[in-house]
Amino acid sequence: MIELQAIQRDFNVGDQTIHALQQINLTISQGEYVSIMGPSGSGKSTLLNVIGLLDRPSSGTYTLDQAEITALSDDERADIRQHKIGFIFQFFQLLPRLTAQENVELPMLLAGTAPFVRQQRARKVLQSLDILDRAGHRPDQLSGGQQQRVAIARATVMQPKVILADEPTGNLDRHSGREVIRILERLNGEGMSLIVVTHDPEVGQRAKRHIRMIDGKITHSD
Amino acid sequence: MRFSDIIRYTWHALSRHRLRTTLMLIAMMIGVAAIIVLTSLGEGARRYVLNEFSSLGTNLIIVIPGKTETTGGVPPMFVGETPRDLTTADANALNRISSVKRVAPVVVGSAAISWDGRERETAIFGSSHSLLKLRHWTLSMGTFLPDTDYDRASAVCIIGATIQRELFGTSNPIGKWLRIGEHRFRVIGVLASKGRSIGIDVQEIAIIPVASAQSLFNTPSLFRILVETSSRDTIHYVQTQITRIIAARHQGEEDVTIITQDAVLSTFDKILSALTYTVAGIAAISLVVAGILIMNIMLISVSQRTAEIGLLKALGATQHKITLLFLSEAMMLSVLGAILGLATGALANVVLTNIYPDFPVTAPLWSLIGAVTVAVLTGLVFGAMPAKRAAQLNPIEALAHK
Numbered sequence: 001m002i003e004l005q006a007i008q009r010d011f012n013v014g015d016q017t018i019h020a021l022q023q024i025n026l027t028i029s030q031g032e033y034v035s036i037m038g039p040s041g042s043g044k045s046t047l048l049n050v051i052g053l054l055d056r057p058s059s060g061t062y063t064l065d066q067a068e069i070t071a072l073s074d075d076e077r078a079d080i081r082q083h084k085i086g087f088i089f090q091f092f093q094l095l096p097r098l099t100a101q102e103n104v105e106l107p108m109l110l111a112g113t114a115p116f117v118r119q120q121r122a123r124k125v126l127q128s129l130d131i132l133d134r135a136g137h138r139p140d141q142l143s144g145g146q147q148q149r150v151a152i153a154r155a156t157v158m159q160p161k162v163i164l165a166d167e168p169t170g171n172l173d174r175h176s177g178r179e180v181i182r183i184l185e186r187l188n189g190e191g192m193s194l195i196v197v198t199h200d201p202e203v204g205q206r207a208k209r210h211i212r213m214i215d216g217k218i219t220h221s222d
Numbered sequence: 223m224r225f226s227d228i229i230r231y232t233w234h235a236l237s238r239h240r241l242r243t244t245l246m247l248i249a250m251m252i253g254v255a256a257i258i259v260l261t262s263l264g265e266g267a268r269r270y271v272l273n274e275f276s277s278l279g280t281n282l283i284i285v286i287p288g289k290t291e292t293t294g295g296v297p298p299m300f301v302g303e304t305p306r307d308l309t310t311a312d313a314n315a316l317n318r319i320s321s322v323k324r325v326a327p328v329v330v331g332s333a334a335i336s337w338d339g340r341e342r343e344t345a346i347f348g349s350s351h352s353l354l355k356l357r358h359w360t361l362s363m364g365t366f367l368p369d370t371d372y373d374r375a376s377a378v379c380i381i382g383a384t385i386q387r388e389l390f391g392t393s394n395p396i397g398k399w400l401r402i403g404e405h406r407f408r409v410i411g412v413l414a415s416k417g418r419s420i421g422i423d424v425q426e427i428a429i430i431p432v433a434s435a436q437s438l439f440n441t442p443s444l445f446r447i448l449v450e451t452s453s454r455d456t457i458h459y460v461q462t463q464i465t466r467i468i469a470a471r472h473q474g475e476e477d478v479t480i481i482t483q484d485a486v487l488s489t490f491d492k493i494l495s496a497l498t499y500t501v502a503g504i505a506a507i508s509l510v511v512a513g514i515l516i517m518n519i520m521l522i523s524v525s526q527r528t529a530e531i532g533l534l535k536a537l538g539a540t541q542h543k544i545t546l547l548f549l550s551e552a553m554m555l556s557v558l559g560a561i562l563g564l565a566t567g568a569l570a571n572v573v574l575t576n577i578y579p580d581f582p583v584t585a586p587l588w589s590l591i592g593a594v595t596v597a598v599l600t601g602l603v604f605g606a607m608p609a610k611r612a613a614q615l616n617p618i619e620a621l622a623h624k
């Protein structure tokens with residue numbers, strides 16, 4: 001489903017070139033559960049951003065669902081992000097002025113879904129994540145774990161093919177972190193591919209497939 | 223994205239910054255209201271002046287002694303120099319021009335008018351029988367000056383309503399002998415109280431035969447000759463005839479100034495319209511200033527909401543959608559500001575109308591449409607750059623923004 005070939009991502013900082021990703025070759029099938037680990041600055045986030053179409057590789061080819069991505073326009077990439085990819089961030093990235101439910105509705109609002117359908121679906125997802133009782137609360141009225149659950153609801157409400165989570169437990173206590181991981185694993189069990197970038201060995205070990213990165217290269221992949 | 227969702231989302235974002243949004247709306251509101259009130263005043267002044275001149279009479283030509291260069295500009299209304307006098311003989315000559323309907327020679331002066339111990343200073347008009355119809359005046363009682371030769375003095379007068387009230391109170395003035403200066407006049411009529419034109423309040427004047435006025439003020443000359451033509455089409459012909467006849471009578475010198483009511487009207491119309499447009503233009507500048515404020519606020523908003531923009535992009539918003547969201551924010555500020563401005567302008571006009579009931583304060587339609595259009599365009603133009611900046615943000619850097 002995801003196929004990276006000879007992916008290179010270079011950043012020019014001043015007159016220096018940083019090779020954030022070097023010769024990445026990686027294939028991930030639909031429904032896989034993958035963790036990416038490695039030291040800070042090794043390129044984990046950059047890889048996730050390339051997979052999530054937020055970033056364009058400097059060279060190499062990327063095929064997603066048999067479609068060549070690198071040649072697509074910005075609008076076509078936005079469309080794929082909207083329908084096939086769900087992002088989970090370390091700092092949740094909820095809009096503080098919106099309620100939990102409105103945050104979950106946001107992707108559907110951008111997609112032009114009718115308000116009634118939108119509300120139904122948002123509430124359904126919130127219920128399945130067991131935070132429907134917080135639907136009317138704003139992020140600052142929620143704990144970190146609850147905020148991350150709202151963010152997961154938002155990432156999955158469009159029923160994407162893949163969830164990309166960059167340090168999803170990095171800002172949570174142990175207990176909430178475990179809960180978030182369990183939810184993500186459950187969604188993986190329902191068929192969504194799950195790629196988790198993490199520092200935490202305990203979290204990383206739970207994945208069925210482990211990828212290790214150092215200095216922009218994949219040094220280990222199951 | 224649905225239109226209603228865009229509106230709601232934008233409104234939500236704006237209402238988080240109440241003070242900022244309110245100040246912005248006030249700036250926009252003042253600009254729009256200023257255009258409306260100032261153009262209303264300009265338009266009011268135009269209508270007021272045109273009304274005043276129209277109320278002078280119909281198809282009027284005014285002959286004034288003395289030649290003044292009238293190449294453009296305002297015709298001289300009250301020039302004083304008199305190289306050669308206009309006389310009642312001149313007025314008689316003008317009466318013989320075909321297409322002339324009425325002629326009224328006018329002498330103007332000021333004298334004390336008294337009756338039964340009561341006295342006041344009053345503007346005295348010396349004129350003829352035709353003045354009443356020529357000026358569209360009416361009488362509330364009695365008769366007007368008799369239809370006689372201009373040269374025939376007679377001791378009769380017509381008084382305005384205020385004079386009647388102040389000298390006679392409630393008693394009937396008709397037939398009473400009052401004193402104007404050193405002469406005695408019998409009251410034969412009272413002017414109806416309606417009407418004022420170009421600074422003359424008909425309630426405060428007394429009218430006597432032109433020959434009587436000439437002897438009262440000891441002058442052989444006339445202040446004006448008013449000529450009414452039979453129709454609008456003959457004005458030009460009569461005007462050239464007057465020039466020719468007066469020149470013939472004044473040893474070939476064109477020593478009078480001839481003003482047609484039409485020319486005065488169109489000149490004032492032009493001047494006051496230009497004034498109104500100028501004032502509207504100046505007020506519109508304040509809208510541009512408001513536009514720059516909008517741009518400033520939108521730039522702040524884009525930088526404060528960088529992470530939000532990054533998130534929207536991660537959730538699949540295209541550049542087009544982000545542009546739309548931020549542009550609609552600028553548009554909402556300008557449209558709401560314009561609506562508030564319309565309301566404020568309308569309210570100000572109502573207040574002005576109450577303070578000056580005689581002054582026709584009405585916003586011209588073009589200024590309403592113009593003010594709103596400029597306001598909305600301002601939002602569009604000055605919102606475009608911040609919106610574009612938002613749309614072009616790099617999503618990864620934006621998401622990392624604190």
Ligand SMILES: Nc1ncnc2c1ncn2[C@@H]1O[C@H](COP(=O)(O)OP(=O)(O)O)[C@@H](O)[C@H]1O
Nearest residue numbers: 011013018020039040041042043044045046047
């Ligand atoms: N926008 C950027 N400009 C310059 N260098 C960058 C940029 N993004 C990432 N890098 C560099 O690329 C390397 C990989 O970064 P990243 O993928 O964030 O690492 P990780 O997520 O593994 O900590 C780092 O050396 C980082 O400094």
Ligand SMILES: [Mg+2]
Nearest residue numbers: 044045046166
């Ligand atoms: Mg990282």
